Every structure is written in C-alpha cells, then in structure tokens.
Amino acid sequence: MISASPLLTGLAMALLCLAFATILLPLNRLPLVGRMLVIVSITLLVMLPVSDYPGWYYVRSVFGDSSVTALVFYIALILQQHFSWQLYQENELVLLRRLVLTTALLLYPFALGVTHYDSYSLGYANPWLLGGLLMLTLFCWLVKYYLLAIAITAAVTAYSLQLLESLNLWDYLIDPAFLLIMILTWLRPSVQKIQPRQ
Amino acid sequence: MTAIRLGVLLVIAAGFTLALSSLHAIQEPAFVSPENRTSRPNSEPVLEEAFISGDLTREVHSATAIELNNGDIRVFWYGGKREGSKDTSIYSRVLNKDSNSWSAVDEIMTRRTVTLDTHRYIRKLGNPVALVNGDKIWLFFVSVSVGGWAGSSINLSVSDDNGTTWGPVKRLISSPFMNISTLVKNAPLLTDNGDVILPAYHEFLGKFSELLQLDSAGNVLNKNRISHGREAIQPTLLPVDSTHAIAFMRNTSARQPGKLWFSRNQDKLDNWTPLEALTLPNPDAAVAAVQLNTADELLLVFNNHPSERDDISMAYRPGNGATWQLIHQFEKTISGAVEEHNPYSYPYLLQTHDGNFHLFYTWKRKHIKHVYFNRAALLDMLSSAGPEL
Numbered sequence: 001m002i003s004a005s006p007l008l009t010g011l012a013m014a015l016l017c018l019a020f021a022t023i024l025l026p027l028n029r030l031p032l033v034g035r036m037l038v039i040v041s042i043t044l045l046v047m048l049p050v051s052d053y054p055g056w057y058y059v060r061s062v063f064g065d066s067s068v069t070a071l072v073f074y075i076a077l078i079l080q081q082h083f084s085w086q087l088y089q090e091n092e093l094v095l096l097r098r099l100v101l102t103t104a105l106l107l108y109p110f111a112l113g114v115t116h117y118d119s120y121s122l123g124y125a126n127p128w129l130l131g132g133l134l135m136l137t138l139f140c141w142l143v144k145y146y147l148l149a150i151a152i153t154a155a156v157t158a159y160s161l162q163l164l165e166s167l168n169l170w171d172y173l174i175d176p177a178f179l180l181i182m183i184l185t186w187l188r189p190s191v192q193k194i195q196p197r198q
Numbered sequence: 199m200t201a202i203r204l205g206v207l208l209v210i211a212a213g214f215t216l217a218l219s220s221l222h223a224i225q226e227p228a229f230v231s232p233e234n235r236t237s238r239p240n241s242e243p244v245l246e247e248a249f250i251s252g253d254l255t256r257e258v259h260s261a262t263a264i265e266l267n268n269g270d271i272r273v274f275w276y277g278g279k280r281e282g283s284k285d286t287s288i289y290s291r292v293l294n295k296d297s298n299s300w301s302a303v304d305e306i307m308t309r310r311t312v313t314l315d316t317h318r319y320i321r322k323l324g325n326p327v328a329l330v331n332g333d334k335i336w337l338f339f340v341s342v343s344v345g346g347w348a349g350s351s352i353n354l355s356v357s358d359d360n361g362t363t364w365g366p367v368k369r370l371i372s373s374p375f376m377n378i379s380t381l382v383k384n385a386p387l388l389t390d391n392g393d394v395i396l397p398a399y400h401e402f403l404g405k406f407s408e409l410l411q412l413d414s415a416g417n418v419l420n421k422n423r424i425s426h427g428r429e430a431i432q433p434t435l436l437p438v439d440s441t442h443a444i445a446f447m448r449n450t451s452a453r454q455p456g457k458l459w460f461s462r463n464q465d466k467l468d469n470w471t472p473l474e475a476l477t478l479p480n481p482d483a484a485v486a487a488v489q490l491n492t493a494d495e496l497l498l499v500f501n502n503h504p505s506e507r508d509d510i511s512m513a514y515r516p517g518n519g520a521t522w523q524l525i526h527q528f529e530k531t532i533s534g535a536v537e538e539h540n541p542y543s544y545p546y547l548l549q550t551h552d553g554n555f556h557l558f559y560t561w562k563r564k565h566i567k568h569v570y571f572n573r574a575a576l577l578d579m580l581s582s583a584g585p586e587l
Contacts, residue, residue: 006317052310053319061318061343064376102292111374113404116426120374121468124420125224134214146206153213166371176376176382 006054012066013056015044016177016180019074023184035082065165068158070178070191072151088147093185095140096148100182103174123170124193130156223574224420227389227411229437232489243575246429250291250558252303252565258289258562260325260383261536261558261566263548267330269295269328271556272361274306274326274337275566282346284309286323288339292362293556302373306364312341312353317369319343324350327395329386334358336416338370338396340381348402350381354416372410372418378402380410383484390440393419395467397445406452407433409467415572422468428452430459430473432484437491441465446487446498447473449480456504458485477587478513478522479504483540486547488555494518497576499545499557502587503525507540510559513587514580519533524584525576528569530559 012033021027021042027035046055075094079085088096111120122129133152140149155172158164164171236265251258255277264274271293276284290377291300309320324340324347335357340350352370357363372380379402386396396410407424422432430447437443447459457475463470479502487498494517502524508531513522529542545559554572561567571579 009317053313057313057317057319061320062376064378108375109403112379112402113400113406113426113428114422115424118408118421118423121421121423123374125221127218127221130214130221136209136212137214141203141206141210144203146202149206149210153210156217157213160213160220164371165369167419168371169375170374171371174374191500 007067009060010047010054010056012071013059013063014043014065015071015074015078016063017042017046017059018078019070019181023181023188024079028081032082039082054063064175065171067175067178068155068163068172069151070109070175070181072147072154073178074181076147088145092145093150095145096151096188097182098172099136099148100179101172104176104179107170107174108176120168120170123168125167126169133169133173203461224411225391225393226441227393227395228440229391229443230388230396231440232493234252234438241572241573241574243578245305245569245571245575246249247569248568249561249565250300250568251277251289252291254289254303254305255279255285257281257556257576259563260544260559261349261560262325262327262385262546262560263556264294264328264330265548266335266360266548268392269551270360271295271550272328272335273478273547273566273568274328274339275558276323276326276339278322281563282322282324282342288323289339292361307337307339307355307367307473309341312367315355316341316353316369318369325381325383327382327385329388331388331394335361336386336394337361338365338382338386340569344378345553347381348539349378350401351377352380352382352396352398352410356416365502368416370410370412370416370418372398372421373400375402381431384434384486384546387435387437387443394568395435397433397435399433401431403473404428405431405432406444407447409433409435412468415567418535422470424461424470425473426460429454430461434485434487436487436489436493436496438462443467445470446476446485448482448484450482455482456480458500476522478502479587480538481505483506483507484544486545488547489550492517497547497555498522499528499547499559501542507543510542510545512557512579514583522587527581528559529561 062180076087080087135147137152159172257280258277261275274290276288287305289308290504291303313320320341322342326339327399329336337355340347355364360420380398382395386394392414394412398410399407405428406426409422411420413419429451432448433445435445444462458475458478458480461470481501483501485500496515498513500505510529512526514525515522541562543560546555557569
C-alpha cells in the first residue's frame with residue numbers, strides 16, 4: 001500500500017523529482033555514468049533527511065501524491081530518456097498530453113468551485129467513469145499505445161486496491177504535478193525524442 | 199497477435215475486472231435524529247462565565263467542544279504566538295461534570311506530530327472540530343504546508359480513551375488540486391450506518407461550503423456541494439429528519455454581504471436550495487446553532503452586526519418560518535471604545551444531554567471564553583426576549 005508505506009511514497013516522490021530533472025536539465029548531454037550519478041544523487045537527496053525530515057516530506061507537502069498514471073509515465077520517461085528504452089512514441093505522448101490537459105480543464109476549475117457542479121465527485125465509485133476509461137484503454141490497445149493502456153490499467157487497479165490515501169479515481173489518474181510535467185514536455189519537444197544510446 | 203499485444207490485453211482485462219468487481223455503491227446517508235434533551239425548568243437559573251484557555255500561548259482561536267460519554271465536557275482550540283504562526287498546536291482540557299473543575303491544559307497535537315504521521319511537512323495547525331463516535335473521539339483539524347489558509351487540508355486523529363491519548367494522524371483527501379483548500383469549523387453529524395457527514399468549506403479560488411461523507415475508517419466516500427462561487431463558508435449543519443438537514447453559513451459575498459446565509463437540502467444531500475439571505479446580520483463571521491425541543495426550534499449564536507464582530511449575541515427561533523428574536527447578548531463592546539478589530543468570534547454552542555448549554559468563543563484572540571447556562575437561564579432569556587430580527 002503506497003499510502004501506508006513511507007518507503008514507497010518516498011520513492012514515488014523521487015520519481016517525480018527525477019521526471020522534473022529529466023525534462024528541465026540537459027542530462028542527455030552527459031554520458032550514461034554522469035546521468036546515473038545525477039539520478040542517484042537526486043534520489044538520495046529526496047530520500048534522506050533534510051533538516052528534520054526526509055526531503056520527500058517537503059516535495060509531498062507541495063505537490064501532494066502523484067497519480068499512478070503519472071508514476072508509470074515517469075518510469076517510462078526516465079527509462080526512455082536515459083537508458084534508450086523505446087517505451088512510447090511521439091504520437092502516444094501527444095495523446096497523453098491532450099488527455100491530461102483536457103481532464104485538468106474539466107476537473108480543476110469545477111473542483112475549485114467555479115460552478116455548483118463538482119466533476120471531482122464523479123470519481124467516487126462511479127461505474128460510468130470506469131466504463132469510459134475501459135473504452136479509452138481498449139482504444140489505446142487497438143492503436144498500439146501500450147504505455148497509455150498500461151498506465152490507465154495500473155491506475156484503475158491501484159484504485160480498486162486503494163493503494164493511495166484517496167478513494168477517488170481521479171486521484172489515481174491525474175495530479176497537478178503531472179499536468180505541469182505534461183506542459184513542460186510540450187515546451188521542451190526534445191523530450192519526445194528517444195535519446196541515442198551512449 | 200503478438201505476445202506483447204496479447205499480454206497487454208490480458209492485463210487490461212484483469213485490471214478492469216478487478217476494479218468493476220470491487221465497486222460498491224455509495225449509500226445515501228440517513229441522519230441520526232436529534233435527541234430530546236432532558237429539561238429541568240424548575241432549577242435555579244445559572245449563567246457562569248470564565249476564561250478557560252490558560253496562558254500557554256499568546257493567542258488562541260476557534261474552540262470546539264464535545265460531551266464525553268461520562269458527561270464531562272472536552273474542549274479543543276488552537277493557539278500559538280499568533281494565528282498562523284509556526285508554533286501553533288491544538289490544545290484541550292476537560293470540564294469534570296461532578297466537580298465542575300477544569301483539568302490542566304494539554305497540548306494534544308503539534309505540527310511535528312502531524313508532520314511525522316502524515317509524512318508531509320506541516321507549517322501550521324488550525325481549526326479543530328470533534329465528534330463522539332461510539333466509544334471513540336474523532337478529532338478533525340486543519341493543517342497548512344504552504345501558504346495561508348487557502349492551502350489547508352483536513353486531518354483526522356482518533357482517541358479511544360476520551361482524549362487522553364491520540365492515534366496516528368490521517369490525512370483526508372478532499373480535493374484533486376494538491377488536496378488544498380478544504381477546512382472545517384463546525385460539528386460533524388453521524389448517520390445510521392456509521393458514516394460521518396463532515397461540514398467543510400473551501401477558501402482558495404472559490405469560497406464555498408460542502409459536505410464530506412466519511413466511512414467508519416475516516417475515508418472520504420463522497421462529497422456534496424452546498425454552495426459555489428465565493429459566497430458562503432463554514433456551514434453549521436443541523437439534521438431536520440433522517441434525510442433532510444439545514445445549514446447556516448458565514449457570508450463571504452462581495453455582491454450581497456451582511457446577512458447570514460441559509461440553505462436546506464431538498465431530497466438527497468447533493469440537492470441544496472439556493473443560498474437564502476436571512477434577516478440575521480452576518481459580518482463575514484462564523485455562527486453556531488443547536489436544536490431545542492424540536493428540530494425546527496433553534497438557538498443561534500452570532501455577531502449581531504452586518505460588518506463588525508464587536509458583540510456575541512444569541513437569537514431564538516420557535517419554529518420553521520417563525521421570526522428570530524434576540525434573546526441575549528454575551529458581549530458588547532461600547533461604541534467608540536473598540537480596542538481591537540473583531541474582538542469576539544468563532545462561537546461554538548454545545549447542548550449537553552441534561553439539556554444545558556456550554557458556549558465557547560474567541561475573546562480578543564487572547565482567551566477562549568466559556569459561558570455555561572442552564573435551561574432555567576434560557577427560559578429567563580426567552581421571557582425577556584429582545585426585538586425581532
């Protein structure tokens with residue numbers, strides 16, 4: 001259970017920081033050993049105590065928990081960028097970004113009180129939302145966007161097992177840091193390309 | 199079909215089958231009906247006041263109280279150098295029913311405790327509210343990691359020894375946006391299936407009221423919005439029957455300020471009437487209310503001014519649709535002698551099982567003031583009621 005395991009929660013926060021570093025820092029100019037050193041350093045910085053508390057306490061207090069979809073993408077992003085695993089294509093990233101941006105637009109303003117309607121409440125035990133996600137996942141499978149299909153399935157599975165603190169499905173699918181990462185991948189198109197093996 | 203393609207399809211099938219099979223419909227909550235209180239009109243009128251927050255902190259705010267199963271009163275508040283300072287903690291003490299004496303002030307929740315339990319850095323603590331849930335006490339309180347109160351989240355800790363010790367702090371997840379901007383101020387309600395309805399409010403882009411439905415483990419199962427926009431916060435929720443409730447709300451509106459907001463749900467908890475401005479004034483301030491002999495006979499403690507919190511008054515409404523009458527004034531700053539802005543605020547009114555009342559409120563941010571009055575004193579107030587409001 002991620003929410004009950006400090007180690008897993010800390011590692012999830014480390015993944016978030018590594019995703020930010022992958023997008024914002026020119027790590028692909030470094031040799032593989034250099035990238036490994038940066039990855040290990042960031043992970044240690046996040047996991048070890050800073051002042052009184054582990055560094056990930058501070059990261060988590062700002063961003064909240066990462067969604068499961070985001071964690072799957074961060075792993076793929078890091079493996080693809082630093083270890084040249086071909087886990088997603090540019091088209092798949094474009095679709096993921098559009099989905100995240102659209103969902104954020106349909107979720108956050110309403111959840112923050114713009115209207116009486118609260119789309120966040122749709123995430124509680126809602127078979128229609130699950131059905132819609134199943135359709136989307138099957139579409140991704142049909143067009144061979146396997147990372148996206150696996151990411152959504154992982155989120156749905158984690159939701160059914162209540163692996164995060166939330167019982168709301170939206171929290172397993174999207175989070176504000178994920179939205180920010182998606183926007184950054186749009187601003188830094190080099191992230192979409194597979195890095196050459198060192 | 200390649201092995202990868204087949205494998206991904208099997209993973210999808212397994213994941214969604216598990217998710218669909220684990221879905222449980224959320225039950226529409228039914229409130230536990232308000233109890234009839236024992237009335238003792240023949241006793242002598244008693245009205246006693248005292249400052250009860252001690253001198254451990256320079257400022258105190260936002261008191262809340264519960265009647266324990268043994269009849270004692272446990273009160274909670276937060277305090278520190280000032281509102282929002284880094285040394286804020288939740289404090290508590292107990293009024294012994296038999297000896298009528300207060301226990302020592304205990305610091306029951308610090309930001310370090312909350313940081314370690316929730317695995318998040320906590321910068322300050324805020325409003326507590328409590329609930330007696332069977333043989334346990336549930337304590338909800340606000341914490342902030344970043345920014346002001348707009349960055350608040352709600353936490354829950356449970357005590358199974360009447361508040362002497364407290365279990366691990368659990369974070370309630372109530373918003374998709376970094377889980378910020380949800381606060382509590384007023385008492386939760388129990389439902390017949392063990393769920394808890396927690397009145398909450400937002401203070402970020404919107405200022406609005408909503409209800410969180412929690413299961414018996416304190417997980418948020420559902421939420422229902424009472425208002426939206428930037429109009430109404432700090433709902434005081436009162437059950438009318440098993441499926442209906444009414445809510446009084448602090449008016450934060452810029453376009454229609456100065457009057458207390460009211461709403462009632464029509465059938466389910468997700469269907470509330472549009473905000474209705476009552477005749478009662480409201481200077482963007484919290485109110486407290488309790489039900490008397492019937493669900494519609496109400497006492498309401500409030501600031502009787504459309505723009506200043508320079509008094510603490512009590513109004514009475516004999517029934518649904520009846521006019522409010524001013525029946526008592528607990529505090530009144532003499533006009534022109536106001537020493538500080540908004541001296542009296544955040545009332546919390548508790549009616550005990552013996553039919554008597556305990557009122558707590560913030561007194562010039564320096565003290566939590568406790569006013570005890572019995573039924574006979576209330577009857578006296580009603581017999582000499584002031585003007586209609």
